[in-house]
Amino acid sequence: MKIAVASDHAGKELKSYIIDFLNLTNHEILDYGIAADSVGSVDYPDYADIVGSEVASGRVDRGILICGTGIGMCISVNKFPGVRAAQVFDEFTARMSRAHNDANVLCLGARTINHQRAVDFVKIWLTTEFEEGRHRSRLNKISTIEKRLSSLSNANDNHR
Ligand code: RB5
Secondary structure, eight states, rough: EEEEEEEGGGGHHHHHHHHHEEEEEEEEEEEEEHHHOOOOOOHHHHHHHHHHHHHHTSSEEEEEEEEESSSSHHHHHTTSSSSSEEESSHHHHHHHHHHTTTEEEEEEEEETTTHHHHHHHHHHHHHHHOTTHHHHHHHHHHHHHHHHHHHHHHHHHOOO
């Protein structure tokens, strides 16, 4: 799979650790910053924007985003149509985010989990298949909401 990875300043060391692991796999990894030795703070929505664009456009199969809690990245990247991001904090949520939600973006909190556990969650998330069935019709309902909101917003634009 092609996987885009990014973090803010709070997630930069964990991002490097995860990328070192991913580089040992057969996946193609695109690192969208920031460098582990960079100084100063950045804004997580800027990095969610990059990875969200890559996933929503289909240029990559999956995304991994890391900030302090995983929450800001998850809120931001879920604004993209077609993105199903999950903030994962244990083995169960890592598995369920794939099995039931077909999550295509994984959000991790560098200040809430240690590096090795985070890699364990990544492994589970990359190897768990979506279960389809009743879960597919729920995802279809999410797509319906996205389409309705998008047509509402287009209609508002046309009346400006
Ligand atoms: C940065 O201090 C922090 O707010 C950010 O990494 C993230 O946790 C936001 O959700």
